Amino acid sequence: MRIATxxxxxxxxxxxxIEEWFDYAQPDVVCMQETKLADAAFPxxxxxxxxxxxxxxxxxRWNGVAIASRVGIDSPVLGFGAVDxxxxxxxxxxxxxxxxxxxxxxxxxVYVPNGRTLTDPHYEYKLxxxxxxxxEIGATSKPDEPVVxxxxxxxxxxxxxxxxxxxxxxxxxxxxKERGALDAIKAWGLxxxxxxxxxDGRLYSWWDYRAGDFHQGRGLRIxxxxxxxxxxxxxxxALIDRFARKGKQPSDHAPVFVDIDTGxxx
DNA sequence: ATGCCTTATTTCATAAGA
Numbered sequence: 001m002r003i004a005t006x007x008x009x010x011x012x013x014x015x016x017x018i019e020e021w022f023d024y025a026q027p028d029v030v031c032m033q034e035t036k037l038a039d040a041a042f043p044x045x046x047x048x049x050x051x052x053x054x055x056x057x058x059x060x061r062w063n064g065v066a067i068a069s070r071v072g073i074d075s076p077v078l079g080f081g082a083v084d085x086x087x088x089x090x091x092x093x094x095x096x097x098x099x100x101x102x103x104x105x106x107x108x109x110v111y112v113p114n115g116r117t118l119t120d121p122h123y124e125y126k127l128x129x130x131x132x133x134x135x136e137i138g139a140t141s142k143p144d145e146p147v148v149x150x151x152x153x154x155x156x157x158x159x160x161x162x163x164x165x166x167x168x169x170x171x172x173x174x175x176x177k178e179r180g181a182l183d184a185i186k187a188w189g190l191x192x193x194x195x196x197x198x199x200d201g202r203l204y205s206w207w208d209y210r211a212g213d214f215h216q217g218r219g220l221r222i223x224x225x226x227x228x229x230x231x232x233x234x235x236x237x238a239l240i241d242r243f244a245r246k247g248k249q250p251s252d253h254a255p256v257f258v259d260i261d262t263g264x265x266x
Numbered sequence: 267a268t269g270c271c272t273t274a275t276t277t278c279a280t281a282a283g284a
Binding site (some may be wrong): 009010012036060061072114142152172206209210211212215216 | 268271272273275281282283
């Protein structure tokens with residue numbers, strides 16, 4: 001089973017690139033983030049035409065997460081179901097989490113809040129959100145089950161996941177508290193699947209649109225596929241597909257996918 | 267080894283992204 005995560009940065013704008021990518025990458029499950037759509041506006045028929053079912057959690061202009069699957073979508077849950085969602089400024093809950101069982105694997109598509117700066121209220125919100133995610137996973141799954149939590153974490157796990165650690169020292173996406181919150185999620189029983197196959201730096205999943213950052217190798221690895229132990233032993237291949245970051249109207253994120261042998265899981 | 271910000275909306279300006 002090929003499972004991917006991709007921050008598409010507007011599904012409307014990206015649909016041609018998404019259809020291109022589905023066609024040549026042939027993913028079985030794709031977790032998308034930043035669809036920037038309300039549920040009613042989601043182009044379900046376009047995905048059906050490609051052979052995918054979709055569950056989407058979106059309420060409009062910002063955020064929005066989805067799971068597209070051609071191996072089934074069972075028991076979908078939109079947002080935080082098992083624990084109170086982390087409210088921010090009294091607003092409606094933001095659309096940053098959706099989960100479903102696909103091909104015998106419990107899959108979550110997550111879009112972790114950006115945090116903005118270390119002194120911005122959104123930074124504390126980001127930390128609260130990560131704690132809520134950890135609690136949600138713990139309340140809905142067991143570590144010995146096949147679990148995949150993937151998405152845009154807005155955290156670079158290590159300095160080698162950052163093009164210039166000096167620039168990002170004590171900054172959002174790299175701070176000790178953020179990495180600690182990610183480590184707490186991993187400590188439940190999840191492993192960064194990409195890092196089981198690749199040790200090198202400069203393997204980024206996001207590059208700023210500005211200043212030719214992509215072409216000059218200035219990026220961050222912030223899109224992660226976290227997998228439980230039952231999945232780690234089944235990893236066959238993984239890749240960050242930089243091709244999808246090139247060309248006409250790309251997202252600023254590249255898709256990341258992991259191939260796992262699901263024989264016997266379903 | 268590719269092309270020098272992009273997106274949506276409360277649109278000709280602003281907020282957000284990471």
